[in-house]
Amino acid sequence: MKPRSLVHAALARPMTRALLLVMAALGCWYAWSPGTSFGLGGVLGGWRHASVHLLDAGLVPVALASALMGSTFRERRVDEAVRMAGVARSTLVSSVVTAGAVLGLIVLAAFGAGCAIGGMVRAMANGGSWWADAGAVGPPVRALVVDLRLALAIALAGGLAALVGWLAGRDDIAAVIVVGFTAPYLEQGAALVVRVPAVVGVLSRSPVGALRAVTLANGGLAAPGFERPASVGLSALVLAVWILLGVMVALPRARSGTVATRSRSTPRRTSIATMGGASVAVVSLVVIVLVASTMTFGALASPAIARGLPWRWQRSWRDAHRAGWASDQVVDRALDDLRAGGDVDAALVNRSQAISPEVADAVRRASRVERQPVSSMRAPDLVEVRLDFDEPITSGVTAFTVYGLRVALVTGPDGHWRVDGVEGPVAVQGHVRGGGS
Amino acid sequence: MTRLLTRRCGPGTVAPRGDRSGPFPEIWSRIHPLERFGSRFGSSWPVVRRALRLPSRRARRWWIAAAGAWVAGALGGVAPAAFVGDPSPGLAASAVLGLVTVAFLSPLLVTPVMATLIADDDRTQLASALHTAGVNAPVRLVARTVTTAEASLALLTVGALAGVVSGLGSGLRSSDGFASGLRSAPALSGVVAAATVLVVGWVLAVLVATAAVTPVRSLLVLVVSFLVTGVVASFVYFVPALRPVFWCMPWAALWPFDVESFSSAQFAASIPVVVRLASGGAWLAILAGLALRRLVVDPYPTATEPGAGRRSSRDQ
Amino acid sequence: MTTETTATTDEVDTTSETMLRVEGMRIATRRRSIGPFDLRVSAGELVGLVGPNGSGKTTLLRLALGLDPATTGSSRVHGRPVDPWHPPHRVGAVFEADGWLPWLSGRDNLTIFAEVHGVDGVTVDAQLDDVGLTPAADQAVRQYSRGMRQRLAIARAQLHSPPLLILDEPTVALDPAATGWLVEVLADHVESGGAAVIASHDDAFLGALDARRVAVEHGRCG
Structure with a gap:
């Protein structure tokens, strides 16, 4: 059986067509999305923007299409019929893998077409270049090299997925496996899993992680810290091992000459009660390993994760907040003291000159005082305050209505935050008297 | 039983009707007395529910979900200490946290398994077989949903167990000291929200399975909807005008990444409760409409691709 | 192009209890219409549906049991109307698809x-x-x-001792011994007051059963 026949059969399937449509829509979406700067040039894959997404969001449809092609072949027992015609299993497997690679390239072409359409629409709507905006495209040769590398990666992904589908032998199982493998490499997925170092290690060494690392020459994940350039030697080795393992798993079944997964000679064990001593031992071992590893995770990984958390989720911040001495709370109390007309409570400041008289005066005179919300604070030690004045403060020909303060804070040994200094007030918004803002 | 054994399907030949003799007619009448015809009809859903309980529990794909539930429960069991800087949870709290985490993740862990199990009834033609046994499609779907939902509750137990084990590990090394109670337990509102998500996951499973017909299409519907929602959410950060579009996405109603509780600004979104309810309700209504339409048009599909059976009969 | 067929049935008028009655059932699609089918099966009767592949035997049985929605016509099993929303009772069925x-x-x-x-x-x-x-x-x-x-499908069909058996190609993949056994079971079933409708290409099997043959050709009962 020729790979071409398999590809034709796959393309006739409504589900594959739906995936092609999804891929074209994805390409269209990315070409239209912010940051892109190409028009019809997107047909080359949108190398400056969209091509990266081809290896995260795009991997899912590519893998699904190829895996379903491989699994259907066995689920409908077409493989057996072909075997009856005297075709060796190794030939079949290689045909399936090749067809998977070709199907991957077809899906890639759909993505490219989507990019071109989206890019063209963007160019027409926004008035950009019909081909590509200036500076968005490097030398044509380099762009083609990038495209070639992407095409090879996608072909490899398609081939691997087809092999996985073949081994799974059922459409739904194949779909679950390939989605499970590819979904963590979405930007969305990576943003979540990157918080767990152990998971990241596994992901970057999985078949898809290694493939991404080799293709993009980075850490393999679509997450900050992993998109820096990195050497690809180890990843290439890991990828090669995965491919070898897949082929090894597929081919011994071919040599046995039996109908895969459908042995009728031995009844399936249906319950633990019917298991032999060896099986009970294996199950017990698995349970012990599971419990031990989970306990170890709880004991070791959870403090490590806690240390790597953003400041808002750090224990010290939580404790300070609970005690009423977090930086936002301290700033609120200091502002309240000033607005009440008095001085700031000495317990709230780290040193006596932390709040200058100019700052105190501006806060008292402001019509409204607004502290920035915690969710927009970049760090716990810097809080910005906005002062609105109904009556503009004039300076020369300019009248200012909004001023800003930047409050710097430090923590003491008790974990309480205290004001260490205030920058400002700095004019933020104003207008020329008699003119515009 | 001795008499029955004489009726066993053993070696024999196709004999002309007139040549047959022996005690079979008499035995047949005794085994299958006509008075019994129609004595019990099994079309009521509690009966069907009892019948489907076993196959709903025995599917091996639950083990895949159980593995996911274990990982989720283990993470959930230490979540307060690991992810939000709270003291290490007590053992009881770890169990609740593991359980709640699995419930919150039910659209990922429970819904796909349930949907494929329900859709399998058409793929394996069990739906047709049950129909000829007097069970119509709505009754079967309700019974199948209830039994698979009951089976999915085992995943909550798995999550709770994993939570206890990881919580034990965390508690033993914690500087806060070991606690066995509800220290750092989720608030009641969190538990209620998790239960709501679980129920929504159940409802989604039956609607998606009915509308999509085959297991693999059900999975694809779920995966594509996850992807589209995530991709659009990630663009709202760059183009705030896309916010209404994001609100119309399939999973916007259950979007978990709130601005106040998630550090990645690209995916954090504040969605008003009213919008969540409206968006979720609209999607449920659309799915219910599609499911109902499929039931009316093709109640017992015989091919794995929806409509293929009809197409083939049309093309005959 | 749509091809319509008309009802051409000559049912045996029986005074005994009618177990299955199919009246003018038809599936119409844009390109073709199958049916209308008419069939009446009474207690103590064995009906063999015969016809070439694709003639509509399985479609007729599926319509009769309410597995497919009919465009027109109706089916009654034991006097009760049957459709996709109202499944039949007291029926045992064996279909080509497993279940x-x-x-x-x-x-x-x-x-x-x-x-x-x-x-x-x-x-x-x-x-x-x-x-x-x-x-x-x-x-x-x-x-x-x-x-x-x-064999398992046959066991399921008999499980609740239904008076009406609907069998679609029941002898497919059965060995001769099992086929002989099935003949005996069906004959006993009929003699004890039951009825059966069998779609089959196995002429010897239907002959051994002495079944009343109803030809199904080009989507209609003849």
Whole structure:
């Protein structure tokens, strides 16, 4: 059986067509999305923007299409019929893998077409270049090299997925496996899993992680810290091992000459009660390993994760907040003291000159005082305050209505935050008297 | 039983009707007395529910979900200490946290398994077989949903167990000291929200399975909807005008990444409760409409691709 | 192009109880219409549906049992109307498609239907024994051969002692011994007041049953 026949059969399937449509829509979406700067040039894959997404969001449809092609072949027992015609299993497997690679390239072409359409629409709507905006495209040769590398990666992904589908032998199982493998490499997925170092290690060494690392020459994940350039030697080795393992798993079944997964000679064990001593031992071992590893995770990984958390989720911040001495709370109390007309409570400041008289005066005179919300604070030690004045403060020909303060804070040994200094007030918004803002 | 054994399907030949003799007619009448015809009809859903309980529990794909539930429960069991800087949870709290985490993740862990199990009834033609046994499609779907939902509750137990084990590990090394109670337990509102998500996951499973017909299409519907929602959410950060579009996405109603509780600004979104309810309700209504339409048009599909059976009969 | 067919049936007018009555049932699509079918089966009657592949035998049986929605016409089983929303009662059916959960054992699969029919486990075991599947009762159905699955389907059809049996190609994959056994079972069933409709290409099988033959050709009963 020729790979071409398999590809034709796959393309006739409504589900594959739906995936092609999804891929074209994805390409269209990315070409239209912010940051892109190409028009019809997107047909080359949108190398400056969209091509990266081809290896995260795009991997899912590519893998699904190829895996379903491989699994259907066995689920409908077409493989057996072909075997009856005297075709060796190794030939079949290689045909399936090749067809998977070709199907991957077809899906890639759909993505490219989507990019071109989206890019063209963007160019027409926004008035950009019909081909590509200036500076968005490097030398044509380099762009083609990038495209070639992407095409090879996608072909490899398609081939691997087809092999996985073949081994799974059922459409739904194949779909679950390939989605499970590819979904963590979405930007969305990576943003979540990157918080767990152990998971990241596994992901970057999985078949898809290694493939991404080799293709993009980075850490393999679509997450900050992993998109820096990195050497690809180890990843290439890991990828090669995965491919070898897949082929090894597929081919011994071919040599046995039996109908895969459908042995009728031995009844399936249906319950633990019917298991032999060896099986009970294996199950017990698995349970012990599971419990031990989970306990170890709880004991070791959870403090490590806690240390790597953003400041808002750090224990010290939580404790300070609970005690009423977090930086936002301290700033609120200091502002309240000033607005009440008095001085700031000495317990709230780290040193006596932390709040200058100019700052105190501006806060008292402001019509409204607004502290920035915690969710927009970049760090716990810097809080910005906005002062609105109904009556503009004039300076020369300019009248200012909004001023800003930047409050710097430090923590003491008790974990309480205290004001260490205030920058400002700095004019933020104003207008020329008699003119515009 | 001795008499029955004489009726066993053993070696024999196709004999002309007139040549047959022996005690079979008499035995047949005794085994299958006509008075019994129609004595019990099994079309009521509690009966069907009892019948489907076993196959709903025995599917091996639950083990895949159980593995996911274990990982989720283990993470959930230490979540307060690991992810939000709270003291290490007590053992009881770890169990609740593991359980709640699995419930919150039910659209990922429970819904796909349930949907494929329900859709399998058409793929394996069990739906047709049950129909000829007097069970119509709505009754079967309700019974199948209830039994698979009951089976999915085992995943909550798995999550709770994993939570206890990881919580034990965390508690033993914690500087806060070991606690066995509800220290750092989720608030009641969190538990209620998790239960709501679980129920929504159940409802989604039956609607998606009915509308999509085959297991693999059900999975694809779920995966594509996850992807589209995530991709659009990630663009709202760059183009705030896309916010209404994001609100119309399939999973916007259950979007978990709130601005106040998630550090990645690209995916954090504040969605008003009213919008969540409206968006979720609209999607449920659309799915219910599609499911109902499929039931009316093709109640017992015989091919794995929806409509293929009809197409083939049309093309005959 | 749409091709319409008309009803051409000559049913035996029987005074005995009518178990199945199909009247003018038809499936119409944009390109073709199948039917209308008319069929009446009374108690004590064996009807053999014969016809070439694709003539509409299975379609007729599916319509009669309400598995497919008919464009026009109606079906009544034991006098009660049947459609996709109102399944039949007191019917045992064997179709070409399996209807098994492959990961469950044969016994467990039958138990599902035993629960539905309110039949106990002893009857399940008796039926398994009846069809010669006791040794394989605890194996997963995915491990069954086609013939074993067919035997299991026959066991399921008889599980609740239905007065009406609908069998679509029941002898497919059955060995001669099992076919002979099935002839005996069906004959006994009819003699004890039941009825059966059998779609089959097995002329010897239908001959042994002495079944009334109804020809189905080009989507209509003849």
